[in-house]
Amino acid sequence: MSESPSTRPDLPDRLSADPRSPHHVAAVFEHDVGIRFNGKERHDVEEYCVSEGWIKVPAGKTLDRRGKPLLITLKGKVEPFYP
Incomplete structure (x- = not known):
């Protein structure tokens, strides 16, 4: 599945996988998200x-x-990306 980067929503500063969280953005989870x-x-x-x-x-x-x-909670440098 090759999508252009312009069709993906921008990754937010804070994101949660829990659908009940106020920081959950369903549009982001339609794509794979990686965390470094x-x-x-x-x-x-x-x-x-x-x-x-x-x-x-x-x-x-x-x-x-x-x-x-x-x-x-682990503290350090966080880099979200689309693979």
Whole structure:
């Protein structure tokens, strides 16, 4: 599937994979989104913020009381991109 970059929406400063979050943008998730964190690609990112420099990732198989993965925050350089 080769799309021109102009058909993809701009990646926001903060994005969440959770549809209930106010930072969830459904139009972005119609395309693949990659996250480079401290120079390495991550495939387990649930939420990120470029300006504040953090990502949220699941903490192993631990679940919260609602059955969602328990997330931990990692700080560093965040670079979202379209592969």
